[in-house]
Amino acid sequence: MNAPVPIADARAAAREPHYNFAYLDERTKRMIRRAILKAVAIPGYQVPFGSREMPLPYGWGTGGIQVTAALIGPRDVLKVIDQGADDTVNAVNIRRFFQRTTGVAITERTDEATLIQTRHRIPETPLAAGQIIVYQVPVPEPLQRLEPREAEARRMHALGEYGLMHVKLYEDIARYGRISTAYDYPVMVHGRYLMSPSPIPKFDNPKMHMSPALQLFGAGREKRIYAVPPWTRVESLAFEDHPFQAEKRASRCSLCGSGESFLDEVIADDRGARLFLCSDTDYCRQRRGADA
């Protein structure tokens, strides 16, 4: 395997002096913090906010970046992952952005980070009290594919009227014998609001329940922020006779041998041979110990 590129690489990025700390001006940060406070006060509720154009494209993490930018301080230790990995191109790019605009310490270790920005995964290492995880969210509205009119979807949230989603799940069972949603699997937060957990695999859903960490969700293009405060109930939708199952494959990681983690499938040759690797690169490396 190629040696991982050390992320403290000297070329990685010196602090850019032409922009404010964490890019956004302080008034914008205050506006975002207010939205975050409201979101924490109403778990699972989508708070509209004055999303700004960030220097990365919409759909590439601008919501998460704004939440992180509003929260990050000089003493924070930042970890950025995409698909569970610290070294995928988008994670590298976002980390470089914060290195250039804040100069804060960065880490790949989940347990060392105070702030974790993620796309599509929750780390395998359990999060601790005092940590904040920021999810990048493409479509914050869990009802959007069922009801594209936003005014109507907001009314359904206000009334707690989620029958449409239950019917969709029921139809899945009637048609396929199972609920066919594999990622971005809808959850109820604190028994009140239906929420998109962002496109994490449903394997990760149980990690959100009663987590000691603060979970924040930023959707830049759709201009919404929402939150799950620590120790909050997060229940994946299910039926009594069709309980939620976080499906786990039988394979093990080819590098660390873990049978517990979420695995990426890698096509190894052109004859269809496959192998499996932990999607969480930090978890995998910790398990392999110092030799990795």
Next chain:
Amino acid sequence: MYVAVKGGERAILNSYRLLDEARRGDPAVPELGVEQIREQLGLAVDRVMTEGSVYDPDLAALALKQARGDAVEAIFLLRAFRATLPRLGYCEALDTSSMRLARRISATFKDLPGGQVLGPTFDYTQRLLDFALAAQDDAPEPAAEAPATSEPVPGVVDLLNAEGLIEMHDPSAGDPEPPDLTRSPLGFPAPRAARLQNLARGDEGFLLAMGYSTQRGYSHSHPFAGEIRYGAVQVELVAEELGFPVCIGEIEVTECQMINQFAGSKSEAPKFTRGYGLAFGHSERKAMAMALVDRALRAGELGEAAASPAQMQEFVLSHSDCLEASGFVQHLKLPHYVDFQAELEMVRRMREGKPVEKSA
């Protein structure tokens, strides 16, 4: 063992260098100056300023150079820069009737006070490639001096209003401050002030297609180009300590007043209604398309059924922004291994116990 797309840092830094090279092109060809773009590709600059929501021809030209001529990418650069600028205040409403006109036409009256001023327009050129331009000895002959108008030229809608034939849009007493879409998110239903802001920074191609659809039976609104004017207007600002407006500069804008038929109702006599378009610089296609879509989006307040896409606020306003659209469409390039993996597992499980069809 080989694992692709990891170790992205070095790849990213290399792609920066390749991008620099691609932007520069053949080094034997002289480099394009920002002022050349500003002066000679002015309409591209105008579009970037309009959708970038920043009036600064130099920055827009720089953005175009950096973006290798790609309008949406240049708009992106300008908007991201804009996001870092503090908001100092709000200017007074532009008085377009006192515009220094470079062009002014009406399709509804053959002649009218202020006259028809054709100005610089492609409209009556024959679209033949001019091979003389390729020879690069371009020194155009000066045009005949047009008599400068110093008097304000009244708008066509004001002339129609003298007879009460057209609706007016004077703000009512207690008219609420318009929302600012660059500071607060769009909510539905959106007031017209918010809709117009959205359309003003909306993608020209999208608005053109939406406007065009209204001409092809999807909410036909019998439009006439009442007036299109292009020229320089003064921007005035009330400084708090002064208490009266002062001119802080001049900008060029294109304004379109579209006049549309309205049948009236039981309580109201028939009248013409209006659609409005405004864009930075010389952007007629944009301003006209915007005016058509503005009129279509007023279906609700005029008691018309909103049955066509151009009349549906959420459909039009949520999809008009080129950066939102471009970003989200292209985010499909980002890795989706995890989601795909979860889906792959799901499909495999769903196939278990089903008869297997194999392709030959």
